[in-house]
Amino acid sequence: MNRSDDSGTTVRIELHGLDAATVAVAPGTTVQVSYTDDGRAALVAPDPRSGRSGPPPVRDGRRTAGPPAPAPPAPRSRPPHGPAPNVVSAPQQFNTHDLFVDLRPIVDQALFCKVEGMNFAGSVKLKAAAAMVEAAEIAGQLNPWSIIVESSSGNLGVALAMVSANRGYRFICVTDDRCNPQTRRLMETYGAEVHVISTPHPETGLLGARLEHLKDLCDRNPDTVWLNQYENPANAGAHYAATAPAIARAFPGLEVLFVGAGTCGTLMGNARWFKQHRPDVRVVAIDVEGSVSFGGPASPRHIPGLGMGMTPPALDRSLVDDVVVVPETDTVRMCQRLAMRGFLFGGSTGTVVAGAARWLARHATPTTPAVTLAPDQGERYLDTVYSPAWREEHYGSAGQLSRPHRLPDAGAAVPPPPSEE
Numbered sequence: 001m002n003r004s005d006d007s008g009t010t011v012r013i014e015l016h017g018l019d020a021a022t023v024a025v026a027p028g029t030t031v032q033v034s035y036t037d038d039g040r041a042a043l044v045a046p047d048p049r050s051g052r053s054g055p056p057p058v059r060d061g062r063r064t065a066g067p068p069a070p071a072p073p074a075p076r077s078r079p080p081h082g083p084a085p086n087v088v089s090a091p092q093q094f095n096t097h098d099l100f101v102d103l104r105p106i107v108d109q110a111l112f113c114k115v116e117g118m119n120f121a122g123s124v125k126l127k128a129a130a131a132m133v134e135a136a137e138i139a140g141q142l143n144p145w146s147i148i149v150e151s152s153s154g155n156l157g158v159a160l161a162m163v164s165a166n167r168g169y170r171f172i173c174v175t176d177d178r179c180n181p182q183t184r185r186l187m188e189t190y191g192a193e194v195h196v197i198s199t200p201h202p203e204t205g206l207l208g209a210r211l212e213h214l215k216d217l218c219d220r221n222p223d224t225v226w227l228n229q230y231e232n233p234a235n236a237g238a239h240y241a242a243t244a245p246a247i248a249r250a251f252p253g254l255e256v257l258f259v260g261a262g263t264c265g266t267l268m269g270n271a272r273w274f275k276q277h278r279p280d281v282r283v284v285a286i287d288v289e290g291s292v293s294f295g296g297p298a299s300p301r302h303i304p305g306l307g308m309g310m311t312p313p314a315l316d317r318s319l320v321d322d323v324v325v326v327p328e329t330d331t332v333r334m335c336q337r338l339a340m341r342g343f344l345f346g347g348s349t350g351t352v353v354a355g356a357a358r359w360l361a362r363h364a365t366p367t368t369p370a371v372t373l374a375p376d377q378g379e380r381y382l383d384t385v386y387s388p389a390w391r392e393e394h395y396g397s398a399g400q401l402s403r404p405h406r407l408p409d410a411g412a413a414v415p416p417p418p419s420e421e
């Protein structure tokens with residue numbers, strides 16, 4: 001092996017004619033070379049996110065986990081115009097941090113929605129999945145034989161199925177019959193096993209039955225690793241590290257943040273960051289009717305994502321300034337209103353936008369700068385939230401918009417977003 005340059009950040013490495021690549025490393029960093037069973041050489045550069053290095057694990061003589069190496073060679077020179085290309089070698093490396101939808105024409109409030117579904121997993125849960133798997137790898141809890149198991153209403157399952165496929169782990173998702181059929185198929189396409197629970201536990205409901213099944217899986221197989229999104233600090237940690245700072249950067253004049261509550265990972269990560277760095281921002285939790293998270297009575301819910309059948313272990317109520325509880329009828333009606341403006345979001349986006357609009361109408365002025373989050377996109381809900389027959393079956397006429405949608409007046413003046421004021 002020849003190092004042709006060790007003074008800068010780029011090192012050219014030749015592997016006795018077997019292979020060659022250019023990698024970017026910090027001066028003084030050790031770069032390892034590993035050989036796969038078929039004799040191919042692979043560079044194993046330190047993982048820039050975790051600082052770890054070392055050969056990827058091998059299972060059945062095949063590399064199954066770890067970063068694919070070597071990285072593609074960087075373009076020799078930047079094009080004269082336009083941003084540098086976004087090149088990834090793992091789907092979890094890409095996410096959008098700066099996309100917001102201006103909802104003023106729809107809710108008549110200065111409400112902006114951070115879009116979290118524009119990534120390869122299609123939802124906000126990519127952040128939690130990637131962070132929890134990485135934390136488990138760093139803690140040495142995962143090996144090439146590990147079987148990741150998790151309880152999920154769908155989106156975390158898809159994200160974990162994708163990350164597990166990329167890192168080479170088996171994955172079993174325990175879900176229930178509220179999980180969309182398309183979501184189940186997605187997980188299976190990534191190679192995951194999906195266990196669907198349809199009989200609720202007599203006291204703890206479907207979630208309790210899911211957790212019992214999961215614990216049974218863990219008891220029976222020592223290779224299983226339960227990431228436990230309900231209590232894993234990496235779930236909220238991902239939002240503390242990325243989501244909240246991105247919102248604060250985009251909206252320096254922010255006054256109110258609305259966050260939907262499922263496991264409360266998104267809520268707690270954002271709330272903790274804002275309480276520490278911007279305590280003037282009010283944090284309002286949005287929950288769905290029938291959820292017991294904030295002490296309400298349990299009743300049937302049909303839309304996955306928000307709400308819990310038990311008190312979320314991660315919830316620290318002292319970080320939340322107020323709570324809005326939204327009936328599912330408001331959810332599906334708001335989803336229709338958004339779709340009629342060309343924004344097809346998932347069910348929980350309808351919930352948080354409906355709840356935020358209601359809270360702002362009571363407690364703020366039409367120009368109070370506010371942000372909420374859209375956890376996923378709407379395609380996974382075509383057979384449920386966006387199906388007139390499904391809405392009729394579950395909500396009757398209360399699930400349909402009563403007034404026809406009205407387009408905005410052409411040229412109607414819309415004030416600039418808060419960050420531009």
Ligand SMILES: Cc1ncc(COP(=O)(O)O)c(C=O)c1O
Pocket residue numbers: 123125153154155156260261262263264265266267304305306346347348375376
């Ligand atoms: C669509 C959707 N919305 C909201 C949430 C809630 O996020 P969290 O679990 O971080 O509270 C989830 C979680 O799975 C989800 O899938």
